[in-house]
Amino acid sequence: MWIAYIKENKTVSTLIEEILKPELLDLEKRPKANALEHEAIYIMREVAAQFEKPVLLFSGGKDSITLVRLAQKAFWPAKIPFPLMHIDTGHNFPETIEFRDKLVEELGVELIVRNVQDSIDQGKVVEETGKYASRNMLQTTTLLDAIEEFKFDACIGGARRDEEKARAKERIFSVRDDFGQWDEKNQRPELFDMLNGEIEMGQNVRVFPISNWTELDVWSYIEKENIEIPSIYFAHKRNIFLRDGLIWSAEDGVVFRADDEVVEERMVRFRTVGDMSCTAAVASYADTIEKVVAEIRESKISERGARIDDKRSEAAMEKRKQQGYF
Amino acid sequence: MEVLKIATAGSVDDGKSTLIGRLLYDTKSLTDDKLEAIERTSKQKGYDYLDFSLATDGLVAEREQGITIDVAHIYFSTAKKSYIIADTPGHVEYTRNMVTGASTSQAAIILIDARKGVIEQTNRHFFINNLLRVKEVIVAVNKMDLVDFSEEKYNAIKADFEELMSKRDYADQKITFIPISALKGDNVVEKSKNTPWYNGETILEHLESLDLAAVSNVGTPRFPVQYVVRPKTEEFHDFRGFAGKVYGGELSVGDEVVVLPSMTRSKIKNIYFYDKEYQTAPRRSSVTITLEDEVNVSRGDMLVKAEDLPIIDKQLTATVSWMDSDSLITGGKYVVQHGVNKVLAKVDAIEHKVNPDYSGIEENVSTLQMNDIAKVRLKLNKPIFYDQFKDHRTNGSFIIIDSRTHTTAGVGFIN
Ligand SMILES: Nc1nc2c(ncn2[C@@H]2O[C@H](COP(=O)(O)OP(=O)(O)O)[C@@H](O)[C@H]2O)c(=O)[nH]1
Numbered sequence: 001m002w003i004a005y006i007k008e009n010k011t012v013s014t015l016i017e018e019i020l021k022p023e024l025l026d027l028e029k030r031p032k033a034n035a036l037e038h039e040a041i042y043i044m045r046e047v048a049a050q051f052e053k054p055v056l057l058f059s060g061g062k063d064s065i066t067l068v069r070l071a072q073k074a075f076w077p078a079k080i081p082f083p084l085m086h087i088d089t090g091h092n093f094p095e096t097i098e099f100r101d102k103l104v105e106e107l108g109v110e111l112i113v114r115n116v117q118d119s120i121d122q123g124k125v126v127e128e129t130g131k132y133a134s135r136n137m138l139q140t141t142t143l144l145d146a147i148e149e150f151k152f153d154a155c156i157g158g159a160r161r162d163e164e165k166a167r168a169k170e171r172i173f174s175v176r177d178d179f180g181q182w183d184e185k186n187q188r189p190e191l192f193d194m195l196n197g198e199i200e201m202g203q204n205v206r207v208f209p210i211s212n213w214t215e216l217d218v219w220s221y222i223e224k225e226n227i228e229i230p231s232i233y234f235a236h237k238r239n240i241f242l243r244d245g246l247i248w249s250a251e252d253g254v255v256f257r258a259d260d261e262v263v264e265e266r267m268v269r270f271r272t273v274g275d276m277s278c279t280a281a282v283a284s285y286a287d288t289i290e291k292v293v294a295e296i297r298e299s300k301i302s303e304r305g306a307r308i309d310d311k312r313s314e315a316a317m318e319k320r321k322q323q324g325y326f
Numbered sequence: 327m328e329v330l331k332i333a334t335a336g337s338v339d340d341g342k343s344t345l346i347g348r349l350l351y352d353t354k355s356l357t358d359d360k361l362e363a364i365e366r367t368s369k370q371k372g373y374d375y376l377d378f379s380l381a382t383d384g385l386v387a388e389r390e391q392g393i394t395i396d397v398a399h400i401y402f403s404t405a406k407k408s409y410i411i412a413d414t415p416g417h418v419e420y421t422r423n424m425v426t427g428a429s430t431s432q433a434a435i436i437l438i439d440a441r442k443g444v445i446e447q448t449n450r451h452f453f454i455n456n457l458l459r460v461k462e463v464i465v466a467v468n469k470m471d472l473v474d475f476s477e478e479k480y481n482a483i484k485a486d487f488e489e490l491m492s493k494r495d496y497a498d499q500k501i502t503f504i505p506i507s508a509l510k511g512d513n514v515v516e517k518s519k520n521t522p523w524y525n526g527e528t529i530l531e532h533l534e535s536l537d538l539a540a541v542s543n544v545g546t547p548r549f550p551v552q553y554v555v556r557p558k559t560e561e562f563h564d565f566r567g568f569a570g571k572v573y574g575g576e577l578s579v580g581d582e583v584v585v586l587p588s589m590t591r592s593k594i595k596n597i598y599f600y601d602k603e604y605q606t607a608p609r610r611s612s613v614t615i616t617l618e619d620e621v622n623v624s625r626g627d628m629l630v631k632a633e634d635l636p637i638i639d640k641q642l643t644a645t646v647s648w649m650d651s652d653s654l655i656t657g658g659k660y661v662v663q664h665g666v667n668k669v670l671a672k673v674d675a676i677e678h679k680v681n682p683d684y685s686g687i688e689e690n691v692s693t694l695q696m697n698d699i700a701k702v703r704l705k706l707n708k709p710i711f712y713d714q715f716k717d718h719r720t721n722g723s724f725i726i727i728d729s730r731t732h733t734t735a736g737v738g739f740i741n
Binding site: 025026027031032034035036037038039041042045046048049072073074075076077078079161162188189190191192193194196198199200211212214299 | 328329357399401408410422423425426429430538552553555556557558559561562565567569570571597598599600601604605606607608609610611612613614625649661663665666719720723724725727732733734737
């Protein structure tokens with residue numbers, strides 16, 4: 001290459017200039033991943049521009065970690081111009097919390113934590129009991145209270161349309177009323193790239209920048225961007241027990257286990273890291289991001305198949321959404 | 327992998343959901359648990375075949391009424407492309423959903439029930455896809471199994487449709503006819519043995535063969551500024567970056583640009599995507615641009631190349647598709663959102679209503695109801711920087727927001 005340049009009689013300075021020339025921002029190389037990324041960044045910027053008090057809902061899961069990276073990219077070299085908020089069910093995997101605190105420190109952004117336990121202690125919600133007890137539903141109250149407390153007008157979330165049928169109809173800017181309710185029959189049409197964030201007092205908007213991503217897109221992005229994620233996403237040895245054909249963690253005492261449910265040690269990983277009490281593990285040896293991506297690519301069970309709360313009824317998700325669930 | 331967005335159009339029961347379900351099934355995109363749910367529900371309902379429409383009908387209300395009532399997005403991919411299908415409903419009263427679905431799609435599938443042929447609603451489906459300048463249209467003549475895969479039937483429907491094509495406004499639209507049975511799978515993914523007289527592509531083959539560069543809309547570069555990035559840190563003390571998405575064509579470092587509306591000239595100094603600098607920002611990239619000179623730029627302003635100015639005007643005429651239950655009235659005041667720019671607008675006049683079945687126009691109208699399409703003259707309180715929709719899909723369209731309810735009440739395509 002050097003010889004070629006010298007033959008063309010180039011001066012050293014043009015030579016250096018050409019080598020240092022910024023590379024091409026090539027969207028054609030990975031057209032899908034790039035289109036999704038650039039769309040999500042556009043949405044992040046619309047949120048920052050159109051709302052007075054936005055917040056990014058951060059669960060410590062891979063989707064919200066992806067959102068954080070997208071927000072970083074959208075506003076660089078400035079810091080992310082809104083806080084992160086974690087609605088803590090108290091049933092988190094300990095790894096997720098450690099991870100969250102480290103990330104927030106690195107980013108230098110504000111983290112707000114609101115606890116479901118507080119809502120329970122205040123008597124606003126009642127803890128479920130029994131075999132399928134979960135705090136997933138209770139989160140809604142804590143979230144709505146926090147929105148009111150901080151007067152948030154936009155909450156950015158990591159929901160994806162491919163997760164569940166009712167989600168497929170969700171808008172990118174989804175308007176919720178005072179009670180956090182979703183009126184699915186009366187949604188604003190979204191045309192071209194235009195996002196209408198106008199709201200009335202008391203209303204707020206849920207924003208879904210990765211609406212159009214699939215689970216595999218998220219994982220591939222994490223791989224490509226080299227994004228750090230909590231260790232429970234990778235295969236590890238864990239004490240588990242089986243129920244309804246699903247694998248439950250027998251550690252930390254969060255998931256109720258009957259006496260006749262036998263504990264055994266297996267290699268597992270989690271595909272989502274929501275509330276521990278309703279998040280099942282999958283048997284897996286994928287202990288690196290490359291292996292996880294390969295596994296997802298092969299996988300035949302959709303991600304929510306491992307979440308028991310959706311199986312309660314076919315219309316479960318839609319009902320929860322109407323009540324203000326994310 | 328490339329992404330192709332497809333809108334579907336068809337009347338109720340023409341088989342849209344079944345077709346989408348069939349595409350998902352034949353491309354092995356249905357996960358085991360979803361397939362199981364479909365098998366279980368089909369059995370419960372006593373069907374002797376798999377009801378693929380269950381794969382897409384999302385909302386309880388829909389399941390109860392057995393119809394699709396809103397736009398749903400469905401995803402699947404092959405080794406070659408990723409697809410996003412906007413499943414849009416075919417009711418007469420749901421023009422708005424179809425317009426919405428078509429606005430983000432590069433291709434459309436119009437379904438026709440082979441037993442019914444081209445009906446009034448087919449005209450409407452075609453009209454809307456043509457109005458929105460969707461480049462590729464597949465006309466799928468469905469339920470061929472119910473007409474004994476008759477070539478004559480198919481040809482008659484094709485001829486009727488071609489009649490419609492002669493009335494269309496956007497003549498460059500490419501139209502492909504395919505005889506299918508969504509339920510049985512003929513010519514959806516696999517070539518059918520039942521249609522030996524048809525030697526064209528199956529639906530999937532056709533979608534796979536589409537050249538994405540050719541189906542997207544390329545025009546002149548427009549850069550609406552979304553957000554001004556001012557880090558105010560030691561390291562980036564004087565940094566003022568203009569964040570936005572590039573539409574229509576690319577922008578490069580060194581390009582002479584004009585900032586609208588101030589008409590200030592400058593040159594592009596840097597193009598950033600995250601912490602890296604680039605020489606060129608391609609179409610549809612979300613980048614941050616800095617300029618050589620200190621220019622006052624804020625959200626809603628637009629950077630354009632000095633030699634490619636858009637139209638800058640406080641008046642415009644547009645084809646408006648009305649989407650709200652409150653009617654649009656002559657003299658009414660609204661907010662117009664053009665890209666990321668918002669201005670106030672007054673309806674100067676409704677020139678005429680367009681019958682979306684190609685049956686002509688209606689004059690002397692003073693209000694528009696939901697699903698109406700009309701040519702409307704607007705006066706704005708400030709100039710906007712626009713192109714005609716036929717030249718620029720993004721910079722040639724706007725939404726109309728009701729300033730009282732804040733809802734998106736309509737969309738306009740600038741003439
Ligand atoms: N025989 C036959 N029936 C079909 C075909 N496609 C759809 N159907 C049936 O037509 C009915 C309506 O289909 P559906 O997909 O729900 O229509 P949509 O309202 O357009 O979504 C259902 O009973 C389908 O099983 C086909 O190709 N052949």
